[in-house]
Amino acid sequence: MSVSSPSDPEGSPCPLPRRQVPRGEEEKVCAVCGDRASGYHFHVMTCEGCKGFFRRSIIKGVHFACPFSRSCAVTKAKRRQCQACRLQKCFAVGMRKDMIMSEEALRQRRALRGQRRLAREQPAGLTAEQQELITILIAAHQRNFDSSFSQFTHYWPAVRLCIPSPQPQSPPEPGEPSACPQQDCLDPDVLPDVFSMLPHFADLSTFMIQQVISFAKEIPAFRSLPINDQISLLKGSTLEICQIQFNTVFNAETNAWECGQHCYTIQDGALAGFQQIYLEPLLKFHISLRKLQLHEAEYVLLQAMLLFTPDNASITQRDFIDQFQEKVALTLKSYIDHCHPMPEGRLLYAKLLLLLTELQTLKVENTRQILHIQDLSSMTPLLSEIIS
Structure with missing residues (x-):
């Protein structure tokens, strides 16, 4: 049994019930590990776990090394066993590091979302x-x-x-105009x-x-x-x-x-x-x-x-x-x-x-x-x- 990691929310020891897919709707899967995808992240349909892993790896600039032959299977169950192969798989399916936002850009986006949320909560306009x-x-x-x-x-x-001031004043110097x-x-x-x-x-x-x-x-x-x-x-x-x-x-x-x-x-x-x-x-x-x-x-x-x-x-x-x-x-x-x-x-x-x-x-x-x-x-x- 794999041990869950705090940094990987998908590894919860109490798995959530699987969402019932309505008829005619195809469930989206992560292109990296096959887990249920939450949307497009960095140009590829991925799950939240692979999205977070890819972003952390690029921002921290970590260089992973595979202890085997750099061909480890990357699945939902084994995605944390080899970080080097997981990152290699991210690049292989098309994830782009140039689409990763800086911390400052993320803060600005969160602030903008907060403003929009407040605007929605405000009463209707005049x-x-x-x-x-x-x-x-x-x-x-x-x-x-x-x-x-x-x-x-x-x-x-x-x-x-x-x-004029009641106090005595010295007389003006020769050639100097008198004060008005x-x-x-x-x-x-x-x-x-x-x-x-x-x-x-x-x-x-x-x-x-x-x-x-x-x-x-x-x-x-x-x-x-x-x-x-x-x-x-x-x-x-x-x-x-x-x-x-x-x-x-x-x-x-x-x-x-x-x-x-x-x-x-x-x-x-x-x-x-x-x-x-x-x-x-x-x-x-x-x-x-x-x-x-x-x-x-x-x-x-x-x-x-x-x-x-x-x-x-x-x-x-x-x-x-x-x-x-x-x-x-x-x-x-x-x-x-x-x-x-x-x-x-x-x-x-x-x-x-x-x-x-x-x-x-x-x-x-x-x-x-x-x-x-x-x-x-x-x-x-x-x-x-x-x-x-």
């Missing part, structure tokens, strides 16, 4: 209605959100008021309250609010609502949507919002009068949202979810708005499931819902501080109307 919704929202966003802020050039620039009291960069001794961002922030708020309004008006479901419902929805969501749009230009490495030629940090917000109780959570929110690496479709779906929030008591078409928000939310969930395979998509939808809750808290504090900074709200009637 419906035609969901795809159409995403197309409408992306088109509205791209037409109305100026990510380069090129149209913002007509607004007031940031006002940097620079006064208004410089591009602030002196370390200049107090923050002489750096006014209020006019600039007022115009920036107006600019972004106008973009949100234009975005909303391009959504058919929004246009179908009565004008009073449209106004209510915009009042309830515009500040939050502005933050979602603002996140698309946020640089998580520098903690700055890069808006074309303009660049903002929370320090600029502090110099406009906003307090740290709002600015620190705001920065944390933008860092967390940016780390999720959302697609453009997910950004616009978030904006639509915020827009269609029927919280205002004066809303008349509450059922329609609630149903549309649910449709947007389901589309976002389906998009994440379809386009963010595991582990990337793990809990992504839940994380977004938590961030939207944080954004609601930020909006309340933002509104409170805008009302506190009376100069800001008085500079922009549109902002004043939104928070009223």
Whole structure:
């Protein structure tokens, strides 16, 4: 009785029952040893055992020697008795060593098979209605959100008021021009309250609010609502949507919002009068949202979810708005499931819902501080109307 080898699965001490061959189907046999074949391997119909033996022998580069006359019988029962003759038989029936894949190629093929298996396990793709919704929202966003802020050039620039340092300075050397009291960069001794961002922030708020309004008006479901419902929805969501749009230009490495030629940090917000109780959570929110690496479709779906929030008591078409928000939310969930395979998509939808809750808290504090900074709200009637 032959002893089974761990490297040769066909030599199992408990042989599997022989497969019943349907009538008209010829059972395939290994061209090397005569065992039941599992398919074509390295150009020849072979069993799994001979396939593995041939691959291991070539990869390891082993040189076998036959102790007899190099004419040993290679059968299912005797195939392990002489490896030299078995390998010779492999070549004789046409097995090709140039078809053996490297370990790296095998790893890549296994990874590809794993991806395909995960793709089959993923839920079905988006419906035609969901795809159409995403197309409408992306088109509205791209037409109305100026990510380069090129149209913002007509607004007031940031006002940097620079006064001479109160500390005595040495007089300039002969022939050296005297320093201008208004410089591009602030002196370390200049107090923050002489750096006014209020006019600039007022115009920036107006600019972004106008973009949100234009975005909303391009959504058919929004246009179908009565004008009073449209106004209510915009009042309830515009500040939050502005933050979602603002996140698309946020640089998580520098903690700055890069808006074309303009660049903002929370320090600029502090110099406009906003307090740290709002600015620190705001920065944390933008860092967390940016780390999720959302697609453009997910950004616009978030904006639509915020827009269609029927919280205002004066809303008349509450059922329609609630149903549309649910449709947007389901589309976002389906998009994440379809386009963010595991582990990337793990809990992504839940994380977004938590961030939207944080954004609601930020909006309340933002509104409170805008009302506190009376100069800001008085500079922009549109902002004043939104928070009223």
